[in-house]
Amino acid sequence: MGYPDNVLAADERVVLHRHPHWKRLIGPVLVLLLTTALAAFGAAVVNTTGWDQTAKNIVMLVIGVIWLIVVGWLTVWPFMAWRTTHFVITDRRVMFRHGVMTRAGIDIPLARINSVEFRHGLSDRMLRTGTLIIESAAQDPLEFHDIPRVEHVHSLLYHEVFDTLGSEESPS
Template sequence: MGYPDNVLAADERVVLHRHPHWKRLIGPVFALLLLTALAGFGVGVVNHTAWDHMATKIVMLVIAVIWLILIGWLTLWPVLNWRSTHFVITDRRVMFRHGVMTRSGIDIPLARINSVEFSHGLVDRILRTGTLIIESASQDPLEFDDIPSVERVHSLLYHEVFDTLGSDESPS
């Protein structure tokens, strides 16, 4: 799926479109599994009690409602947040958009970028992700965490910046 065309200029083209790395979804998946196991255990315990039939139904309903609320908060919301976060490089700018209900974002024209760096620790290197650091002409460096294949993105952005500037230092 490409980035929505309605935010691009007439002759602007998307060079790269990424969501954050899938490692951000590890916690929500574990939460889903753990909460489902706990809810199943709770239902099993309630099922084997000698309570009144109506009391058993009410307790099971309470377990289901609590499960749904926690799943929405700890699983669904982070997945929606991950899905609605976009890191996009076009032939003119770098765009970062995030947020589900309230959206925010930043655009950095390629001509204003002074330097591009990346960093990643051991776990990030194993998972092939990292932090991309972009320093523009008028701002403090901006850090974009959990960019998949951060070294390739760094290299691509470096080439795009020099192609935009038309510099003699431009790599081939």
């Protein structure tokens, strides 16, 4: 039993489960490629020098440690953050969970949602992503960035809200 199944009520049903759009991983992948190329170039330069083998080994170790720190911080960590961010719509609520070491989240009952909006610019439209804005009865509007296929999610959530409210308030 994986997430989000382990946080659902007995008869609750998942309608949609998404991670943020993959565009969040473009920067970390570019950092990985650039850092690896620079580390390989540095190792090749050190290897061609006439230094003592102990000095070469120490410099290679320093290059490796710097590579590991940069890749861990700017590549692995963002990937883990992307992987542990969940946007879930069930037949009862909207759930948003995020965080690697420390988890945080919010649940919005569908019955408390007043309006659902989306926003996306030209690049977001080309990548089929955007920001979903949910206004609930008790809070300021909440913005969820980089939701894949945001127009579809907007429509789906809108219909789920009106199905929850009942047919007397549903649009014709």
